[in-house]
Amino acid sequence: MPDYASILRQYWGYDSFRGIQEDIIRSIGQGRDTLGLMPTGGGKSITFQVPALAQDGLCLVITPLIALMKDQVENLKKRGIRALAVYSGMSKQDILVTLENAIFGNYKFLYISPERLATDIFRAKLAKMKVSMITVDESHCISQWGYDFRPAYLKIAEVRHMLPGVPILALTATATPEVVKDIQKRLEFKEENVFRMSFERTNLAYVVRHTEDKPKELLHILQRMPGSAIIYVRNRKRTKEVTEYLMKQGITADFYHAGLDDATKDIRQHRWQKGESRVMVATNAFGMGIDKPDVRLVIHLDLPDSLEAYFQEAGRAGRDGEKAYAIILYAKSDKATLHKRIPDTFPEKDYILDVYEHLQYYYQMAMGDGQDCVREFDIEDFCRKFKYFPVPVDSALKILTQAGYLEYTDEQDNASRLLFIIGREELYKLRDLGEPTEKLIQTILRSYTGLFTDHAFINEDSLAVRTGLTRQQVYESLIRLAKLRIVSYIPRKKIPYIIYTRERMDISQMRIPSTVYEERKARYERRIQAMIEYVEEDNICRSRMLLRYFGEKNEHNCGQCDACIRRAHQKPSTPSLHPDEICQALAPSPLTPAELCDKLNADKDQLNKLLHQLANDNRIITQNGMLQIRK
Numbered sequence: 001m002p003d004y005a006s007i008l009r010q011y012w013g014y015d016s017f018r019g020i021q022e023d024i025i026r027s028i029g030q031g032r033d034t035l036g037l038m039p040t041g042g043g044k045s046i047t048f049q050v051p052a053l054a055q056d057g058l059c060l061v062i063t064p065l066i067a068l069m070k071d072q073v074e075n076l077k078k079r080g081i082r083a084l085a086v087y088s089g090m091s092k093q094d095i096l097v098t099l100e101n102a103i104f105g106n107y108k109f110l111y112i113s114p115e116r117l118a119t120d121i122f123r124a125k126l127a128k129m130k131v132s133m134i135t136v137d138e139s140h141c142i143s144q145w146g147y148d149f150r151p152a153y154l155k156i157a158e159v160r161h162m163l164p165g166v167p168i169l170a171l172t173a174t175a176t177p178e179v180v181k182d183i184q185k186r187l188e189f190k191e192e193n194v195f196r197m198s199f200e201r202t203n204l205a206y207v208v209r210h211t212e213d214k215p216k217e218l219l220h221i222l223q224r225m226p227g228s229a230i231i232y233v234r235n236r237k238r239t240k241e242v243t244e245y246l247m248k249q250g251i252t253a254d255f256y257h258a259g260l261d262d263a264t265k266d267i268r269q270h271r272w273q274k275g276e277s278r279v280m281v282a283t284n285a286f287g288m289g290i291d292k293p294d295v296r297l298v299i300h301l302d303l304p305d306s307l308e309a310y311f312q313e314a315g316r317a318g319r320d321g322e323k324a325y326a327i328i329l330y331a332k333s334d335k336a337t338l339h340k341r342i343p344d345t346f347p348e349k350d351y352i353l354d355v356y357e358h359l360q361y362y363y364q365m366a367m368g369d370g371q372d373c374v375r376e377f378d379i380e381d382f383c384r385k386f387k388y389f390p391v392p393v394d395s396a397l398k399i400l401t402q403a404g405y406l407e408y409t410d411e412q413d414n415a416s417r418l419l420f421i422i423g424r425e426e427l428y429k430l431r432d433l434g435e436p437t438e439k440l441i442q443t444i445l446r447s448y449t450g451l452f453t454d455h456a457f458i459n460e461d462s463l464a465v466r467t468g469l470t471r472q473q474v475y476e477s478l479i480r481l482a483k484l485r486i487v488s489y490i491p492r493k494k495i496p497y498i499i500y501t502r503e504r505m506d507i508s509q510m511r512i513p514s515t516v517y518e519e520r521k522a523r524y525e526r527r528i529q530a531m532i533e534y535v536e537e538d539n540i541c542r543s544r545m546l547l548r549y550f551g552e553k554n555e556h557n558c559g560q561c562d563a564c565i566r567r568a569h570q571k572p573s574t575p576s577l578h579p580d581e582i583c584q585a586l587a588p589s590p591l592t593p594a595e596l597c598d599k600l601n602a603d604k605d606q607l608n609k610l611l612h613q614l615a616n617d618n619r620i621i622t623q624n625g626m627l628q629i630r631k
Contacts, residue, residue: 002029002054008046011053011079018043019197025051028133028169033189035139035170035180038197040315041293044171045072048135051169052108053081057132061111062156064138066262069111071291076109085111086122090415092457099125114141114152115409117159131163136187139170140308143182144402144515145523148309151401157188173315174308177551199311199550203318205560206542207327208535214301214329218242219249221327222279227296228272231281232313234302242281242301253279256286259494263461263471287313293320300328303338305345306527307534307549330535338528346399346521347392353507355396356405358386360504370500377408377498397498402516407499416492417455418444418478421485424452430486436469437477443467455490538563539609540616553617577602579610583619583629590626 004025008014017025020036024047027034038044052059063069069085076083084098084107102110103125110129116122134156136142142153160168170183184192211217222229233239239255246253254268254277272280273292280286284304298317304310310328318324359365362382363375379390397408420427427441443466448456460478464471475491482489534545543558557564577600585591585599597607611627614620621630 002051004029004050004054007050007053011049011081012046017046020195021046024169024195027193027195028167029054031165031167032193033168033170033184033187033191035184035189035194036172036197037175037180037194037199038171038173039199039201040173040312041319042173042197044137044173047171048133048169049076049081049109052133052135055132057130058102058107059109059133059135060126060129060131060159061109061135061137062114062117062153063111063136064113064141064150066113068137069113073109073111081109082107083109083111086116087111087113092121094457096121103128114150114155117152117155123162126159126162131166134159134163134166134168136168136170138172139183139187140172140175140179142186143175143179144520145176145178145182149402151407154186157186160188174312174550176308176549180551196552199547199552200543200554200558201315201318202558203321203323204314205323205325205558206314206546207325207562208538208542209327209329209562210331211329212331214331215242215245217329218299218301219246219251221297221299222246222251225297225325227278227324228275228292228294229279229297229299230287230295230313230316231279231299231301232304233281233283236283238302239281239283243279246279246281251279252277253281256280256282258283258285261492261494284309284313287316290316292316294322295319296322296324298324298326300326303328303330303334303531303535305338305341305524305531307530307546308527310531310534311546311550328535334535335532338532342521342525342528344391345395345524346517347396349512349517351392352396352399352512353510355388355393356400356510357507358382358388359406359498362386363498365500365504367506368503370504371502373500375498375500377496379496399512399516402520403510403512404501405505405510407497407501409497409499415457416460417490418448418451418458419455419488420452421488427486433481436467436473437481439467440469440474440477441481455488460492538566540613548616555617577606577610579614579619582607582610582614586620586627586629590623590628592625593627596627 004022005016008017019042020038021043024034024036028048029051036044036047038047048059048061066087069087073083073085082105084102086095086098090098099122101107112122136153136156138148139153141148141150142156143149160166168187168189170187172183175183180194181192184194209217218231231242233242236257236259239257243253243255254272256265256268260268268277268280269290271277273290295317298314300310300313304313314326317326359382362385363370365373379393382388383390383393397406400406401408433441440463443463444458445451447463447466448458450456460471460474463469463474467474469477478487478489481487530549534542537545541557541564542561544554547554559568581600582596585596591599593607593611596602597604600607611620615622618630620627622628
């Protein structure tokens, strides 16, 4: 039996494991397919890093989080552990070298995004790797019943077929009982095998503030409560607006969303993590894989569309175990706004088919053509030409992806490319370009190969460091060289793609199955309703509501959410009644609510609230108008 504790001490300096870490490690170490449910901050990385170090071969880590990849690879390297990552923005040559190193370089970890699993180059190299185990992070993304389904995760089962006998460890911080079963089915577990850690966060106070003036309330909270904060908003435009508002009020803040380039993201994230800016205003693109334990506040200005998303985002507060707050600012209009997302996320089927048809006009695709074609997709240009709004178009393309008619990728970060149009001899004869530009050309020639035969991938940030120029100066110099017809320069851009997985079809022959549309829409509506019930319910402990949603029964109130504090400050006109007293009164025989009220001499409103709570906790049931204890 491997000595996992000594590995933990050697590389991490801890004397013992936390919670269910060791149970998960021993399970996957025995070659059993394993699912670990651990809240944010529960120490998921230890559960695959320790067993991977205890055996020969490479651990393949599949994760959508580029920030997590980079952070974990750097942290592993600092501990003397060899690790690699393949992510968007890398050149083909860099990817090839990385995969070759994974085969021959005696590395222990290879981090890779799910989108890379289907590429020919990865599959060819995978066949030569000695893989000891597969880890799937954010594994809820494989379930179409989950809140963050990503079709690329479905490729993981195909990878399993290429690696027979290799066990898989799935990890997630958010999964309902239904999703837990679906994860194991989709990943083709040999047997059900789940380890659960309580999702209760005893140091985190959940609060809902009802307000019609969110900016004023936000400022009030930030001025009263010290410490680092994350503020979540719904869209990119709002991140900038809220940041500018806070800066005017003297609060240091940055904004973050998926549309920013990687260099800007890294700078802002670093500034926030170092405490140079107190507040990060962000969309849901921020936070996953970000390791900052001392966040004291997570504030939602806009409602997420599920309790799963909210729980994960709120859980980024207080990972150091110290007191922290997760606060929602809720206005009356938020309910209607949330319901509006249903038709935006699930537009009518006729609308979806119209989008498909117009896509063929956009690409001038003939009937029967298109299979395996890959096209860049500019959603703003498409919407402008065919008079659509971007949000429902984005949703329509995702539904068409799930129905199998095409593949619509997320924004891909394509590195810049450069080709010298003139020959090498002609280049050396050039004069009067200026010292900075000449220095840049020399640096490019020393840094990259093949520049005179084909476009080569380049990195402006790297060139800026090597030349001493700013990134903007590098960019402007390359644009100038392109205008002089010395180079062909294609700046990096973030753009999604449409990949035709089958030939163009007549829409009269197309079918969108109920599993893709009606069933998923019904689940989405239920998630939205659960979110609304959470913010509008003021009398039930918020921690208990969240735990119940994830299938965890909890017999005690947290004592620190707004509902618990409100209840504690109320002065009851009758002695406080405990749920256990109700159960004791019902133990001899069933009673009607009126009989129970008389027997306990209880306040009717107080009794009704407790009966509602006990019913939700499955401790009592009602049959033929009689209350009785659930057997």
